[in-house]
Amino acid sequence: MRLLSSIFLAAAVLLGGLVSPDARANEFITVASTTSTQNSGLFGYILPKFTAKTGIDVHVIAVGTGQAIRQAEHGDADVLFVHHRKSEDKFVSDGWGVKRYDVMMNDFVLVGPVTDPAHVKSANTAEEVMTAIAKTEAPFVSRGDDSGTHKREKGLWAAAGIDPKASSGKWYSEAGAGMGATLNIAQGMGGYAITDRGTWIAFKNKDGLEIVHQGSPNLANPYGVILVSAERHPHVKTEAGQKFIDWLISPEGQSEIAAFKLNGEQLFFPTAK
Amino acid sequence: MSEITTAFGTAISLIFSINSELAQIVGLSLYVSICAVLIATILGVPLGASVALLRFPGRGPVQVILNALMGLPPVVVGLIVYLILSRSGPLGVFGLLYTPTAMIIAQVILVTPIIAALSRQVIEDLWAEYAEQLTSLGASPLRAMPTLIMDGRFRLFTAVLAGFGRATAEVGAVMMVGGNIDHVTRVMTTTIALEVSKGDLALALALGIVLLSISITIGALAQLIKDRRQMKGRA
Numbered sequence: 001m002r003l004l005s006s007i008f009l010a011a012a013v014l015l016g017g018l019v020s021p022d023a024r025a026n027e028f029i030t031v032a033s034t035t036s037t038q039n040s041g042l043f044g045y046i047l048p049k050f051t052a053k054t055g056i057d058v059h060v061i062a063v064g065t066g067q068a069i070r071q072a073e074h075g076d077a078d079v080l081f082v083h084h085r086k087s088e089d090k091f092v093s094d095g096w097g098v099k100r101y102d103v104m105m106n107d108f109v110l111v112g113p114v115t116d117p118a119h120v121k122s123a124n125t126a127e128e129v130m131t132a133i134a135k136t137e138a139p140f141v142s143r144g145d146d147s148g149t150h151k152r153e154k155g156l157w158a159a160a161g162i163d164p165k166a167s168s169g170k171w172y173s174e175a176g177a178g179m180g181a182t183l184n185i186a187q188g189m190g191g192y193a194i195t196d197r198g199t200w201i202a203f204k205n206k207d208g209l210e211i212v213h214q215g216s217p218n219l220a221n222p223y224g225v226i227l228v229s230a231e232r233h234p235h236v237k238t239e240a241g242q243k244f245i246d247w248l249i250s251p252e253g254q255s256e257i258a259a260f261k262l263n264g265e266q267l268f269f270p271t272a273k
Numbered sequence: 274m275s276e277i278t279t280a281f282g283t284a285i286s287l288i289f290s291i292n293s294e295l296a297q298i299v300g301l302s303l304y305v306s307i308c309a310v311l312i313a314t315i316l317g318v319p320l321g322a323s324v325a326l327l328r329f330p331g332r333g334p335v336q337v338i339l340n341a342l343m344g345l346p347p348v349v350v351g352l353i354v355y356l357i358l359s360r361s362g363p364l365g366v367f368g369l370l371y372t373p374t375a376m377i378i379a380q381v382i383l384v385t386p387i388i389a390a391l392s393r394q395v396i397e398d399l400w401a402e403y404a405e406q407l408t409s410l411g412a413s414p415l416r417a418m419p420t421l422i423m424d425g426r427f428r429l430f431t432a433v434l435a436g437f438g439r440a441t442a443e444v445g446a447v448m449m450v451g452g453n454i455d456h457v458t459r460v461m462t463t464t465i466a467l468e469v470s471k472g473d474l475a476l477a478l479a480l481g482i483v484l485l486s487i488s489i490t491i492g493a494l495a496q497l498i499k500d501r502r503q504m505k506g507r508a
Contacts, residue, residue, distance in 0.1 A: 075360030
C-alpha cells in the first residue's frame, strides 16, 4: 500500500505541477452566461482578444439564463451575460446587479422536420406556427429548463393562447436540458423546437431538421451584460468585471462581436449604444 | 451510424497527434481523480478496517450506510458541494467553487464510501481467517489492523481501482462544482458532455474512446505492478 500510495502521490504532484501554474497565472473573472454564447463559439473567438489586451482571464460558466441568474445571486459570478430582458431588469431592480448594458442581438428560429408534418412553413407569424403544431399535435421539444430560450418559448405559446403544459408527456416534451441536447432530441424524434440562430448554425447533428420559420418580430433575441453588485457580494471583482463590460460595449469589442462568423454567417449583431 | 466509424478515425488521430488542448484536459482529469482517490484511500481504508474489526455501538447501521453510499448519485454530491462552496454557502469565503479543488472534494465524497465498503469486506474476510492466530499472539483487533491492511494490500488495491474508475467516469459532480470552464476545470467527461450538446457526436464518441484507452492503460499498469510485487512476495 505504501508503494502504491507513493506512486499515486508522485503522479499527483507531477500532474499538479503540469496543470496548476497555467490555470493560476492570470487575474480572472467569472462570467455566468448562456449555452448559446458558448456553444456557438462566440466566447472562444472574442475572449482571447480581451485577455490579450487586459491580461484578465475570463472563466465562463455556460448554463441556462435562469441558472446563470441564480448563480450570480449566490455571488458565484462577477458578471452576468444573458438573454431575457425581463429577468435582467428584475436582477438589477432587486439590487443584485449594478446596471444592464445592451451588447448584441441575434434571433430565435423555429426548426422542425424537413417533412413538416404540421405544415408550418406557410405560416406568417410565430403564433401561427405554435397554433399549427398544437392543432396537429406534432411533436415539440421544449428546453424545459427555465433558460432564456425556454422563457421565450413560453411567451410564444401564451401569445397563441395555448397551454402546452397540459399536453406534457404527449406531443409536448420538456427535455430539461441545454439547447444542443434539446436539438439532439428533436432530431431523434423528428420534432419541432425553438432555438437561437447561433446554436443552430453551429449545431452539427442537423440531419432531417431545418428552419421552418424565422424573421417574426417577436423572435428577436437581445443579450445584456450586468456587473454583479459589490454591495450584495463584497468579493465581486468590480474593477476587472467592469473592464470586461466596458470592452464588450466599446467600438473595439462591438466590432469583434460583429466579426465573429460561423460557416460564413454573422451570428451576433452589436447593439451597444 | 456513420458517427461510429468517424469516431474511431477521430479517436486514433486524437491519440497519435499530440494535441496540447486534449493533453491538458486529460492531465486535469487524471490530476483531479488521482488526488481524490489518494485522499479517499487514506480515509476509506482505515474507516473500512475499523468497521470490520472494532465492535462499537451503531456498527450495524454504519455498515448499511456505507454500502448505501456506494450508490450516491454524482449529481446529488455535486449539488451538496455546490451549496456548501457557493459564496452564499457555509464555506463560501474560501472561493473554492469552480476550481479543481472543488472537483477533488466532490470526488472524495463519491469515492470514499466505495473504498471503505470494499475494504471492510476484505479486512473482515482476513480477520475471519487469521483471528485465532493473531489473538493467540496477543493482538487485539485494533493492534491487528495494520498487519491485516498490509497483508490484504493487493486485495485492497482492487477497491482503490474501483474508486478510481468511479472518479474518472462520473460527470454530474465535476460539471456542477467545476463549471466546465475551458482550460481551468474542463475534464474528459465534461468535454464529452459539451460536444454532445454541440451535436458533434463523432467527436464526443472519439473522446469517449480516448478516455477508455486511458482507463485500460492505467488498469494494465496497475495490474503489472501488482503482479510483480505479488511474485516478489512469494519468492
